[in-house]
Amino acid sequence: MAKKSVIARNEKRKALVEKYAAKREELKKAGDYEALQKLPRDSSPSRVRTRCVLTGRGRGVYEKYGLCRQMFRQLALEGKLPGVRKASW
Template sequence: MARKSIIARNEKRKKLVEKYAAKREELKAAGDYQALSQLPRDSSATRLRTRCVLTGRGRGNYRKFGLCRNMFRKLALEGKLPGVRKASW
């Protein structure tokens, strides 16, 4: 499981991205890159990390489910993910 501080840092970044999204779009459209560079670095969407909602794991995530591969497999085998079946052919 990811450390609580790393998960909290990512949540803080999400809030900053939402806060400055309109301003960033405005500056990009105007081509004002000098003013764009004055905004906080964490307000850029590329600084966000997709994390598992259960464990906070930062790698091997399925966006559709919001889960890492380990939790996805565990929940799928337990039958807790609707519409997911083990492949058989």
């Protein structure tokens, strides 16, 4: 499980991205890169990390499900993910 502070920091970044999205788009269209640099760093979408919704793990996250590989496997084996089953051939 990731530290609560790391998860909270990522949530704060998501909020900033949402807040400044329109302004960033406007400045990019105008080509005003100097004004774009003056916006908060965390308002850039590339600084947001995809994290597991259950554990907060930042690596090995399947974006389609929002789960890290360990939780995905566990839930799939328990039959809690609809349409997912173990492959066998």
